[in-house]
Amino acid sequence: xxxxxxxxxxxxxxxxxxxxxxxxxxxxxxxxxxxxxxxxxxxxxxxxxxxxxxxxxxxxxxxxxxxxxxxxxxxxxxxxxxxxxxxxxxxxxxxxxxxxxxxxxxxxxxxxxxxxxxxxxxxxxxxxxxxxxxxxxxxxxxxxxxxxxxxxxxxxxxxxxxxxxxxxxxxxxxxxxxxxxxxxxxxxxxxxxxxxxxxxxxxxxxxxxxxxxxxxxxxxxxxxxxxxxxxxxxxxxx
Amino acid sequence: xxxxxxxxxxxxxxxxxxxxxxxxxxxxxxxxxxxxxxxxxxxxxxxxxxxxxxxxxxxxxxxxxxxxxxxxxxxxxxxxxxxxxxxxxxxxxxxxxxxxxxxxxxxxxxxxxxxxxxxxxxxxxxxxxxxxxxxxxxxxxxxxxxxxxxxxxxxxxxxxxxxxxxxxxxxxxxxxxxxxxxxxxxxxxxxxxxxxxxxxxxxxxxxxxxxxxxxxxxxxxxxxxxxxxxxxxxxxxx
Amino acid sequence: xxxxxxxxxxxxxxxxxxxxxxxxxxxxxxxxxxxxxxxxxxxxxxxxxxxxxxxxxxxxxxxxxxxxxxxxxxxxxxxxxxxxxxxxxxxxxxxxxxxxxxxxxxxxxxxxxxxxxxxxxxxxxxxxxxxxxxxxxxxxxxxxxxxxxxxxxxxxxxxxxxxxxxxxxxxxxxxxxxxxxxxxxxxxxxxxxxxxxxxxxxxxxxxxxxxxxxxxxxxxxxxxxxxxxxxxxxxxxx
Amino acid sequence: xxxxxxxxxxxxxxxxxxxxxxxxxxxxxxxxxxxxxxxxxxxxxxxxxxxxxxxxxxxxxxxxxxxxxxxxxxxxxxxxxxxxxxxxxxxxxxxxxxxxxxxxxxxxxxxxxxxxxxxxxxxxxxxxxxxxxxxxxxxxxxxxxxxxxxxxxxxxxxxxxxxxxxxxxxxxxxxxxxxxxxxxxxxxxxxxxxxxxxxxxxxxxxxxxxxxxxxxxxxxxxxxxxxxxxxxxxxxxx
Numbered sequence: 001x002x003x004x005x006x007x008x009x010x011x012x013x014x015x016x017x018x019x020x021x022x023x024x025x026x027x028x029x030x031x032x033x034x035x036x037x038x039x040x041x042x043x044x045x046x047x048x049x050x051x052x053x054x055x056x057x058x059x060x061x062x063x064x065x066x067x068x069x070x071x072x073x074x075x076x077x078x079x080x081x082x083x084x085x086x087x088x089x090x091x092x093x094x095x096x097x098x099x100x101x102x103x104x105x106x107x108x109x110x111x112x113x114x115x116x117x118x119x120x121x122x123x124x125x126x127x128x129x130x131x132x133x134x135x136x137x138x139x140x141x142x143x144x145x146x147x148x149x150x151x152x153x154x155x156x157x158x159x160x161x162x163x164x165x166x167x168x169x170x171x172x173x174x175x176x177x178x179x180x181x182x183x184x185x186x187x188x189x190x191x192x193x194x195x196x197x198x199x200x201x202x203x204x205x206x207x208x209x210x211x212x213x214x215x216x217x218x219x220x221x222x223x224x225x226x227x228x229x230x231x232x233x234x235x236x237x238x
Numbered sequence: 239x240x241x242x243x244x245x246x247x248x249x250x251x252x253x254x255x256x257x258x259x260x261x262x263x264x265x266x267x268x269x270x271x272x273x274x275x276x277x278x279x280x281x282x283x284x285x286x287x288x289x290x291x292x293x294x295x296x297x298x299x300x301x302x303x304x305x306x307x308x309x310x311x312x313x314x315x316x317x318x319x320x321x322x323x324x325x326x327x328x329x330x331x332x333x334x335x336x337x338x339x340x341x342x343x344x345x346x347x348x349x350x351x352x353x354x355x356x357x358x359x360x361x362x363x364x365x366x367x368x369x370x371x372x373x374x375x376x377x378x379x380x381x382x383x384x385x386x387x388x389x390x391x392x393x394x395x396x397x398x399x400x401x402x403x404x405x406x407x408x409x410x411x412x413x414x415x416x417x418x419x420x421x422x423x424x425x426x427x428x429x430x431x432x433x434x435x436x437x438x439x440x441x442x443x444x445x446x447x448x449x450x451x452x453x454x455x456x457x458x459x460x461x462x463x464x465x466x467x468x469x470x471x472x473x474x475x476x
Numbered sequence: 477x478x479x480x481x482x483x484x485x486x487x488x489x490x491x492x493x494x495x496x497x498x499x500x501x502x503x504x505x506x507x508x509x510x511x512x513x514x515x516x517x518x519x520x521x522x523x524x525x526x527x528x529x530x531x532x533x534x535x536x537x538x539x540x541x542x543x544x545x546x547x548x549x550x551x552x553x554x555x556x557x558x559x560x561x562x563x564x565x566x567x568x569x570x571x572x573x574x575x576x577x578x579x580x581x582x583x584x585x586x587x588x589x590x591x592x593x594x595x596x597x598x599x600x601x602x603x604x605x606x607x608x609x610x611x612x613x614x615x616x617x618x619x620x621x622x623x624x625x626x627x628x629x630x631x632x633x634x635x636x637x638x639x640x641x642x643x644x645x646x647x648x649x650x651x652x653x654x655x656x657x658x659x660x661x662x663x664x665x666x667x668x669x670x671x672x673x674x675x676x677x678x679x680x681x682x683x684x685x686x687x688x689x690x691x692x693x694x695x696x697x698x699x700x701x702x703x704x705x706x707x708x709x710x711x712x713x714x
Numbered sequence: 715x716x717x718x719x720x721x722x723x724x725x726x727x728x729x730x731x732x733x734x735x736x737x738x739x740x741x742x743x744x745x746x747x748x749x750x751x752x753x754x755x756x757x758x759x760x761x762x763x764x765x766x767x768x769x770x771x772x773x774x775x776x777x778x779x780x781x782x783x784x785x786x787x788x789x790x791x792x793x794x795x796x797x798x799x800x801x802x803x804x805x806x807x808x809x810x811x812x813x814x815x816x817x818x819x820x821x822x823x824x825x826x827x828x829x830x831x832x833x834x835x836x837x838x839x840x841x842x843x844x845x846x847x848x849x850x851x852x853x854x855x856x857x858x859x860x861x862x863x864x865x866x867x868x869x870x871x872x873x874x875x876x877x878x879x880x881x882x883x884x885x886x887x888x889x890x891x892x893x894x895x896x897x898x899x900x901x902x903x904x905x906x907x908x909x910x911x912x913x914x915x916x917x918x919x920x921x922x923x924x925x926x927x928x929x930x931x932x933x934x935x936x937x938x939x940x941x942x943x944x945x946x947x948x949x950x951x952x
Contacts, residue, residue, distance in 0.1 A: 016770045016817060018778060027473035034471025049769065055810060056730045064732060091820050091860050092613030096769060099810035103730060106805050121394055134639060137383070137568030138614035144386065145379040146805050153442070154382075154392040156359055157457065160468075162642045163610060167665025173473065185473060189643025192459070194468035199456025204391070207449050214445075218437025219395065221430075230398075230432035233272025235265035235411065235423060254532045254579060256540060293525065293572060294492045302494060329582050329622050330851030334531060337572035341492060344567050372877060375806030376852035384567050400880045401848060405903025427881025503949035510947025597870055613859070620862065621855040629918070630858075630868040632835055633933065636944075649949065661949060668935070670944035675932025680867070683925050690921075694913025695871065697906075706874075706908035709748025711741035711887065711899060 007205050009036050009082035011128075012046045012073070014098035016088065020047040024172035025086045025130045028162060028184070028194060032084060032128060035198035044080065046073055048097045055100055057107045070104045077105070081205040082124055083152065084197075085143050089131030089163070094139040102146045109150055115213075116220035120151030122213030124204040126197045129161035130172045130184070136161035153208060155200035160193035245443050247274050247320035249366075250284045250311070252336035254326065258285040262410035263324045263368045266400060266422070266432060270322060270366060273436035282318065284311055286335045293338055295345045308342045315343070319443040320362055321390065322435075323381050327369030327401070332377040340384045347388055353451075354458035358389030360451030362442040364435045367399035368410045368422070374399035391446060393438035398431035483681050485512050485558035487604075488522045488549070490574035492564065496523040500648035501562045501606045504638060504660070504670065508560060508604060511674035520556065522549055524573045531576055533583045546580045553581070557681040558600055559628065560673075561619050565607030565639070570615040578622045585626055591689075592696035596627030598689030600680040602673045605637035606648045606660070612637035629684060631676035636669035721919050723750050723796035725842075726760045726787070728812035730802065734761040738886035739800045739844045742876060742898070742908060746798060746842060749912035758794065760787055762811045769814055771821045784818045791819070795919035796838055797866065798911075799857050803845030803877070808853040816860045823864055829927075830934035834865030836927030838918040840911045843875035844886045844898070850875035867922060869914035874907035 011033055015023040026047070033043045054061025054068040061068030077083055087098040111119045125147040129136045140159035148154045162172045162184040170176060172184035184190060208214075217223035225231065249271055253261040264285070271281045292299025292306040299306030315321055325336040349357045363385040367374045378397035386392045400410045400422040408414060410422035422428060446452075455461040463469065487509055491499040502523070509519045530537025530544040537544030553559055563574040587595045601623040605615045616635035624630045638648045638660040646652060648660035660666060684690075693699035701707065725747055729737040740761070747757045768775025768782040775782030791797055801812040825833045839861040843850045854873035862868045876886045876898040884890060886898035898904060922928075931937035939945065 018770060018780075030473045030475065031468040031471040035466045035468055038466035038471070055763065056732060057804065066732075090771065090817050091863060092617070093813065093816070093856065093860070096810050096814035096817055099807065099813045102807070103804050103810055118394065134610060134612045134637075135614065136610045136642065137387075138611065141379050141383040141568070142807065144392075145375070145382060146807070148382065148392050148394055148396055149375075149805060151394045153394060154386050155452065156356065156386055156389045156391060158386055161610075163639075165641050166612065166638045166660075166663055182473075184642075187642055188469070191467065191469040192462050195462040195465075196457045198468070199462075199465070200452060203452050203456075207445055207452075210449075211445050214393065214438060214441050218441075219434045224430050224433040224437070227433075227437070228273045228276035229429065230269040230273055230436070231426070231429040233269040233276070235268045235420075237268065256532060256542075287531065294494060295566065304494075328533065328579050329625060330855070331575065331578070331618065331622070334572050334575035334579055337569065337575045340569070341566050341572055372848060372850045372875075373852065374848045374880065376849065379806070380569065384569070387567060399848075401877075403879050404850065404876045404898075404901055422880075425880055506949045506951065507944040507947040511942050511944055514942035514947070594870065613863075617855050617859040620859060620868075621851070624858065624868050624870055624872055625851075627870045629870060630862050631928065632832065632862055632865045632867060634862055658949075664945070667943065667945040668938050671938040671941075672933045674944070675938075675941070676928060679928050679932075683921055683928075687921050687924075690869065690914060690917050694917075695910045700906050700909040700913075703909075703913070704749050704752035705905065706745040706749055706912070707902070707905040709745040709752070711744045711896075713744065 007041045007082065007202060008080045009041050009084065010044045010046065010076055010080040011084045011086065012048055012101060013086040014048050014095050014101055016095050016097055018049060020050065025088050025128060027173045028128050028130055029084065029086045032194050032198050035195055036202065039202055041202060044076055048101060053100055053104060057103065059107055074108065081209065082201045084126050084128060086128040087139055087143065089129060089135040089139055092135040092138055094142050098143065105150055115216035116222050117216055118151040122208055123152050124155060124201050124208060125152035126158035126201050129159065132164045132169050132171045133167060134163055136163055153204055155204040157193065157196045157200060160190060160197045162187055162190040245279045245320065245440060246318040247279050247322065248282045248284060248314055248318040249322045249324065250286055250339060251324040252286050252333050252339055254333050254335055256287060258288065263326050263366060265411045266366050266368055267322065267324045270432050270436050273433055274440065277440055279440060282314055286339060291338055291342060295341065297345055312346065318361065319447065320439045322364050322366060324366040325377055325381065327367060327371065327373040327377055330373040330376055332380050336381065343388055353454035354460050355454055356389040360446055361390055362393060362439050362446060363390035364396035364439050367397065370402045370407050370409045371405060372401055374401055391442055393442040395431065395434045395438060398428060398435045400425055400428040483517045483558065483678060484556045485517050485560065486520045486522060486552055486556040487560045487562065488524055488577060489562040490524050490571050490577055492525065492571050492573055494525060496526065501564050501604060503649045504604050504606055505560065505562045508670050508674050511671055512678065515678055517678060520552055524577060529576055529580065533579065535583055550584065556599065557685065558677045560602050560604060562604040563615055563619065565605060565609065565611040565615055568611040568614055570618050574619065581626055591692035592698050593692055594627040598684055599628050600631060600677050600684060601628035602634035602677050605635065608640045608645050608647045609643060610639055612639055629680055631680040633669065633672045633676060636666060636673045638663055638666040721755045721796065721916060722794045723755050723798065724758045724760060724790055724794040725798045725800065726762055726815060727800040728762050728809050728815055730809050730811055732763060734764065739802050739842060741887045742842050742844055743798065743800045746908050746912050749909055750916065753916055755916060758790055762815060767814055767818060771817065773821055788822065794837065795923065796915045798840050798842060800842040801853055801857065803843060803849040803853055806849040806852055808856050812857065819864055829930035830936050831930055832865040836922055837866055838869060838915050838922060839866035840872035840915050843873065846878045846883050846885045847881060848877055850877055867918055869918040871907065871910045871914060874904060874911045876901055876904040
């Protein structure tokens with residue numbers, strides 16, 4: 001892939017680890033970034049905890065006097081064809097930072113694109129989840145649902161992750177005493193799924209670009225009643 | 239839309255109500271069917287409880303001596319561009335019938351299409367959820383996650399549903415004493431979302447048809463290591 | 477523990493594997509049963525798939541002409557101080573059989589005990605979850621929520637389970653080629669949690685027996701308005 | 715109830731609304747507080763957003779240079795027999811603040827009480843959830859699971875909440891144009907469940923006090939192998 005206007009991806013790491021260098025989720029995100037870049041996609045990384053992101057159902061926290069870098073991040077999200085959210089698992093759940101990022105994206109749900117569709121239409125999204133115990137699918141379920149709800153197209157197999165066997169233990173990038181590579185790096189299930197996800201995100205993004213996004217009218221607040229719509233269909237007979 | 243080869247949709251109602259005529263979920267599915275048909279889509283309905291669907295991680299229950307109509311239903315699922323699963327909510331959860339249908343679809347996950355992708359690739363899916371209390375999003379989350387996991391593309395806003403106010407009360411198609419239309423029929427939020435979903439499913443299906451599905455290689459068991467893949471990317475540096 | 481009237485526990489395995497002998501979940505349930513029995517608890521096992529359990533929001537399927545052994549099982553559930561539900565994980569979710577069992581328990585939610593409390597009050601419950609990939613906590617969350625909703629007291633750490641590392645692989649009772657014990661049997665995290673759960677269930681059951689269950693009035697349909705109740709409290713001031 | 719040493723409850727509101735006075739969840743929490751106080755329970759309120767609560771798997775954020783009031787709040791949590799977490803629903807999920815509070819409680823999970831049990835043993839917990847659309851049970855499921863996992867006893871029917879009909883609309887304490895009381899205040903389902911929860915929390919707390927908590931040994935890291943335990947039970951035969 002060598003396009004004059006390459007696809008753009010933004011990877012937001014919602015780790016709760018203060019230092020990016022210590023985040024295991026970042027390492028798996030790096031692999032995803034590597035696949036995307038090798039295929040010609042422009043990749044932007046955001047480590048959420050390095051930014052002041054206000055808490056609340058707010059488009060811009062500054063309006064209520066809060067320090068808030070979200071509007072700048074959102075601009076980059078909107079400039080990207082692809083969004084990947086990364087989260088660690090704690091107690092089987094996505095992180096508080098991931099929840100906050102979703103809340104802030106949702107807070108813009110009153111805004112529309114120039115066709116009248118929800119703001120994030122025309123883009124595609126996936127997620128990366130790591131933990132040492134259990135919960136990849138549960139976290140992915142939460143994140144992918146939220147993302148499709150606000151306008152993203154979700155390709156097949158749009159999540160990837162790594163966990164160890166039942167119980168606490170080493171994390172993705174940890175080495176066992178005695179040497180050897182970090183415990184998660186050689187897991188082919190994780191590597192395969194990360195590749196599937198990256199591949200499908202790229203190709204879905206390209207498909208959406210080629211089509212100019214989803215056509216409007218039936219998916220807009222102003223338009224849905226003006227085409228074949230649910231309200232006019234008889235619920236009693238079939 | 240008037241195509242020589244129209245899009246095909248299959249709507250599977252996973253109600254636990256023995257008689258289809260009593261299913262509130264069916265009524266909202268009927269509206270979705272109405273939108274699709276008005277736009278030229280061929281619609282097939284399946285009321286799961288009218289069929290013997292074996293329980294188990296089985297491709298065909300007959301092999302282990304169980305009565306099983308699933309293989310015939312699956313054939314129709316595979317012949318359809320669009321799948322919509324309908325479920326009622328009980329105790330905040332999708333139905334046991336919906337869970338069984340998902341299990342049976344998942345049981346085919348060892349099979350591949352002629353490109354080596356998971357069997358359901360190249361198709362798109364959504365869901366319809368009704369209850370009288372609470373839980374549309376939770377059920378949708380479960381269903382949409384499962385469907386994307388096995389190969390379906392999930393468009394934005396691919397779910398719709400109806401619930402009443404907190405607590406037990408009338409269901410979607412129930413009338414209040416004193417007359418008036420059934421309580422759920424005039425809910426514009428529900429009607430709008432049902433339209434959004436139907437519209438986005440159609441247009442995603444058409445996009446997938448036009449593109450001939452997602453390209454293969456990076457999303458196949460045999461192929462992923464032969465393109466830019468996660469395993470070859472440095473997780474430590476970025 | 478040597479009581480004239482020993483505690484009673486019922487363990488319902490909601491596996492979707494036709495033969496009980498093949499169920500990995502059963503093996504972990506057996507260990508839980510072993511702990512309970514060693515402490516003097518009477519244990520009853522039910523392998524749900526060996527029984528015809530009708531689908532539906534039904535107290536007794538026979539009333540609508542369905543073959544239904546649930547009423548007999550429910551009688552044994554009501555005769556037990558302790559309930560443990562066992563489920564396998566498929567696609568990150570509890571099984572369709574577990575969902576059906578919950579639906580049938582919920583279908584009795586109109587009935588009350590002799591104090592006017594929901595039918596299952598005065599009992600305690602936990603769950604056992606096994607899979608080869610991911611999802612113990614998600615399944616436990618679903619099951620424990622449903623059980624507390626219908627009247628069970630949930631002790632701390634009321635779930636246990638086993639999964640392998642990310643990706644498909646051997647199940648709890650599978651042996652690796654090359655010999656050695658089954659892969660899950662020596663997992664101390666699993667064994668510890670199974671012990672915690674069994675211990676806490678016994679002691680919670682004993683506490684409930686000693687107290688004669690939770691006192692009534694504030695938790696009954698007829699009584700709640702006759703004691704200090706939410707309706708009479710000012711929501712605006714505090 | 716008139717005890718020399720009254721029960722103590724702490725209610726933590728995890729709203730994302732900057733001002734406590736604007737929180738609908740607070741209003742329902744106030745009703746719960748009213749029931750508890752009328753029955754003689756000492757109630758403490760915490761509005762989480764009024765405190766700097768550091769993000770991370772940290773016992774005390776100050777150690778890594780973060781402003782952090784959590785240790786002081788945790789002290790009050792540990793001094794309370796009863797914990798009630800309140801959360802709003804956004805996009806069908808509990809709030810980011812609730813997720814952060816859970817993370818911080820979980821971060822203490824390495825600590826033990828003087829019997830060797832997890833720190834929060836001997837206490838009981840419930841939750842309050844409000845939103846204008848959908849998701850009470852899903853949020854309650856998440857919260858109650860986390861709380862039982864770290865040591866809390868969960869009584870039956872330990873959650874309550876309010877949502878409006880499908881779709882956006884007024885919140886719990888909002889008035890409709892044209893007058894009348896706030897839309898949620900007269901919902902007897904909500905009021906009943908709030909009463910059930912408060913009642914069951916009090917009586918479970920009293921039961922735990924009377925019994926001196928759950929007995930130790932089988933539920934401690936050091937002790938579980940020294941009583942009847944899962945590891946010693948035959949998984950193959952039953």
